[in-house]
């Protein structure tokens with residue numbers, strides 16, 4: 001039933017035209033590591049767990065009731081066997097089982113029987129506790145991952161209770177008699193606690209952000225696009241992975257294409273990042289009018305033998321100094337179209353279609369348009385990871401300059417083209433120096449990526465990685 005519902009929902013989400021642009025696969029290796037960290041965390045929690053006082057009554061035939069209170073209960077010893085966890089297709093989630101948990105507790109007791117008060121201490125050992133919990137994963141309306149308890153089953157194998165002090169000799173036999181119901185009482189308290197932990201986790205998930213502002217101009221939206229998919233050895237999440245301009249929030253005129261990331265079971269995580277994600281970012285900046293700049297003469301290094309004035313342009317455009325002698329110039333540089341990235345096996349290509357509009361600045365400040373050039377270039381690059389950093393290199397494959405329109409008559413663009421090519425080469429060399437040093441891989445407060453490898457595939461980048469929980473506060477080990 002459930003699998004067919006998922007298929008229908010997946011189809012619905014595809015027909016709505018929303019393919020995930022980011023895919024995340026958690027492998028069994030990742031699940032087991034997560035469990036190991038989680039188990040350590042639970043053990044630490046247990047050791048410092050403060051039990052509430054427990055009060056109750058035991059009816060004693062003909063004599064009335066024995067009222068008791070158990071106080072100051074602490075764990076003296078806990079044998080916490082490593083639980084097992086597996087992907088559970090039936091519930092689209094995980095199945096966690098723990099068997100053989102044993103806990104020794106100590107505390108104080110007080111009783112009231114009629115008007116007789118008594119008090120003492122007790123030792124309680126709980127043996128062979130088995131807990132099986134199935135957690136179901138889903139997605140809420142805002143695209144958060146959700147977790148719910150699908151089933152929980154708890155069994156206590158055996159109990160041993162020793163009461164000491166006061167009138168314990170009277171009711172120690174009673175305690176033996178009621179052992180079965182005390183066992184039932186303890187069993188009944190386990191699953192509500194497990195469900196509370198899951199509900200707590202769920203409220204954390206609901207509070208998580210699904211969109212992140214990258215800077216003041218663009219935001220990245222990462223909600224789930226469909227329900228989580230579980231198979232026997234992995235959990236697969238599809239995320240929107242789309243950048244938007246904060247100002248326009250305009251949809252780009254292209255869509256995310258479906259792609260398939262190969263699961264790498266030797267790594268904890270596999271992530272696929274579609275070229276759509278990068279291109280939506282590019283569109284975000286473009287649609288907000290941010291891919292343009294003005295260049296004036298004060299930005300040209302003083303030592304340069306070419307300056308932004310009409311006389312300096314003489315060797316390139318002979319008629320210019322004659323038509324407009326001795327005037328400073330401005331260049332308006334902008335992207336004619338959305339710069340598009342394309343991912344091909346082993347390389348990333350960037351197609352930049354740019355334009356340059358040149359103006360002469362009249363003595364009264366008026367800008368007189370002179371000409372417009374189209375500057376088309378193709379860059380290619382290669383990203384990789386090394387020493388925990390994301391590195392890369394890039395090269396300019398092609399650059400052509402053509403005259404798009406002119407107010408000063410036609411002229412040859414070959415010399416300008418070599419000039420722009422030289423300038424671009426300087427920029428590329430600078431970028432390569434930075435890319436060679438690399439930038440740190442994204443890292444969270446509690447975890448970092450290790451053993452990360454990446455490969456550029458057709459239409460997407462595949463990243464496989466292990467994660468490592470940081471032991472900064474000594475909670476995880």
Ligand SMILES: *[C@@H]1O[C@H](CO)[C@@H](O)[C@H](O)[C@H]1NC(C)=O
Pocket residue numbers: 090
């Ligand atoms: C999954 O569900 C089916 C039908 O409800 C059941 O027959 C099967 O035993 C279940 N599998 C597991 C591993 O629980």
Ligand SMILES: *[C@@H]1O[C@H](CO)[C@@H](O)[C@H](O)[C@H]1NC(C)=O
Pocket residue numbers: 296297298299
């Ligand atoms: C050039 O532009 C910069 C920044 O836009 C500006 O501060 C400067 O005054 C301009 N210089 C000229 C000569 O127009």
Ligand SMILES: *[C@@H]1O[C@H](CO)[C@@H](O)[C@H](O)[C@H]1NC(C)=O
Pocket residue numbers: 305306307308309310311312326327328
């Ligand atoms: C124009 O640039 C040249 C250098 O190429 C410089 O010698 C000259 O003084 C500049 N003229 C003006 C008007 O700024």
Ligand SMILES: *[C@@H]1O[C@H](CO)[C@@H](O)[C@H](O)[C@H]1NC(C)=O
Pocket residue numbers: 362363364365366
């Ligand atoms: C500025 O000077 C130019 C050229 O001399 C002239 O064509 C234009 O009308 C003037 N503009 C203003 C606002 O004075």
Ligand SMILES: *[C@@H]1O[C@H](CO)[C@@H](O)[C@H](O)[C@H]1NC(C)=O
Pocket residue numbers: 397398399400
């Ligand atoms: C560079 O682009 C021009 C014009 O688009 C094309 O004719 C030429 O073949 C390209 N050269 C290379 C090396 O790609």
